Amino acid sequence: MSDEQARELWDAARNAIAGVAPQRGDGAASPLARYLDPARHERETLALRRLPHAVGPASRVGASGDWFATELLAVPVLVARGDDAVLRAFINVCRHRGAIIAPGGQCGSGRTRFVCPYHSWTYDSRGALVGRPHDTDFPDVPRAGASLVELQVTVRCGLVWVVPRPLASFDWDAWFGPMAGELDALGYDAASASPHERRLVQPSNWKLVLDANLESYHFQYAHRATIAHLFHDNLVQQQSFGRHQRIVLPKRTLAQAPADAASWEQLGRHSNIIYFFFPATFLLWEGDHVNGFNVTPQSVSSCAAASWMLVPAAGHARRAAEHWSRNWTIFWDAIDEDYALAASMQQGLASGANAALNFGRNEFACELFEREIDALIGDETAPTSSPSSAARW
Numbered sequence: 356m357s358d359e360q361a362r363e364l365w366d367a368a369r370n371a372i373a374g375v376a377p378q379r380g381d382g383a384a385s386p387l388a389r390y391l392d393p394a395r396h397e398r399e400t401l402a403l404r405r406l407p408h409a410v411g412p413a414s415r416v417g418a419s420g421d422w423f424a425t426e427l428l429a430v431p432v433l434v435a436r437g438d439d440a441v442l443r444a445f446i447n448v449c450r451h452r453g454a455i456i457a458p459g460g461q462c463g464s465g466r467t468r469f470v471c472p473y474h475s476w477t478y479d480s481r482g483a484l485v486g487r488p489h490d491t492d493f494p495d496v497p498r499a500g501a502s503l504v505e506l507q508v509t510v511r512c513g514l515v516w517v518v519p520r521p522l523a524s525f526d527w528d529a530w531f532g533p534m535a536g537e538l539d540a541l542g543y544d545a546a547s548a549s550p551h552e553r554r555l556v557q558p559s560n561w562k563l564v565l566d567a568n569l570e571s572y573h574f575q576y577a578h579r580a581t582i583a584h585l586f587h588d589n590l591v592q593q594q595s596f597g598r599h600q601r602i603v604l605p606k607r608t609l610a611q612a613p614a615d616a617a618s619w620e621q622l623g624r625h626s627n628i629i630y631f632f633f634p635a636t637f638l639l640w641e642g643d644h645v646n647g648f649n650v651t652p653q654s655v656s657s658c659a660a661a662s663w664m665l666v667p668a669a670g671h672a673r674r675a676a677e678h679w680s681r682n683w684t685i686f687w688d689a690i691d692e693d694y695a696l697a698a699s700m701q702q703g704l705a706s707g708a709n710a711a712l713n714f715g716r717n718e719f720a721c722e723l724f725e726r727e728i729d730a731l732i733g734d735e736t737a738p739t740s741s742p743s744s745a746a747r748w
């Protein structure tokens with residue numbers, strides 16, 4: 356990541372502000388089945404389990420014995436750093452009769468054993484079954500074959516990422532590619548602080564949430580009372596990195612900044628950058644911190660969001676707690692507005708008023724994302740042109 360790249364982004368943003376070649380793509384009609392079809396929801400859930408998701412800040416599991424339990428696409432997940440300092444993720448399910456071992460949503464430190472609450476089968480911090488009452492009653496279930504089921508896990512950009520389906524291996528470097536390198540270079544590593552966290556269940560299809568965060572057309576209206584005054588209207592500078600996307604959102608202050616001031620630091624001061632890691636992780640770099648969330652479907656019309664603030668360790672120490680808490684509030688005040696509108700759309704789309712959503716040429720990044728999901732589940736049906744017929748759903 357060089358200042359030359361920052362200059363390219365800076366110049367493109369300034370040109371767009373001046374009305375020179377603002378980026379546009381293709382408009383599209385987005386079929387309602389993407390948001391309303393229960394059968395499609397099932398296919399998406401299975402497909403999403405093959406891909407990485409951010410599940411929590413890396414700082415939560417920095418030391419041996421640190422752990423947290425969560426749920427991802429209906430799979431209970433346990434992340435633990437073993438007594439050998441290796442980070443592992445497991446399906447958080449007992450190999451005896453399937454009870455969940457560590458309560459979801461909890462975390463802790465100094466743990467050397469995980470004990471199932473049902474019959475006390477006991478696993479060590481590496482996932483091995485190391486004890487069970489009345490061991491001789493299980494002659495056909497050797498301990499060696501009853502370790503917790505391991506999942507692929509890694510740390511990038513200050514977060515723990517898990518593929519919630521057992522796989523023999525996963526090529527993390529190929530998956531993250533150069534886009535993750537930008538956040539790594541900005542100091543988002545395993546030592547990043549995470550002063551704020553939030554989890555919620557949202558009453559809309561998960562893709563409506565992400566669509567709302569891949570365009571700035573709505574900023575001046577939906578965010579009139581919160582962040583509209585900070586940003587230029589209807590401008591995005593988008594670049595695809597494989598299936599991932601980076602979107603620069605220029606702030607109004609950028610036009611007044613010295614023309615030769617381009618650097619990553621100045622870019623962070625005068626714009627926000629969305630790092631959208633396909634399929635479900637939205638990270639917003641706001642100069643001195645990142646706010647983001649991972650959002651995954653629970654049903655066709657509801658989703659679960661897990662959200663974190665990340666701050667590079669050195670930067671965290673330089674500012675008071677109120678600074679981070681104020682920025683977290685500003686972020687969620689705006690995101691709450693997006694989420695409320697996604698819920699309204701879910702209800703509106705189910706009404707039958709529309710046969711499709713209409714993405715404008717300024718909302719092309721939404722359609723790029725939706726088409727990647729279509730491709731992922733093997734449904735590459737091209738969207739129709741402008742819809743006029745009655746809704747199918």
Ligand code: FES
Pocket residue numbers: 449450451452453454471472473474475476
């Ligand atoms: S289900 Fe875990 S010990 Fe029985």
Ligand SMILES: [Fe+2]
Pocket residue numbers: 567568573574577578689690693
């Ligand atoms: Fe928004």
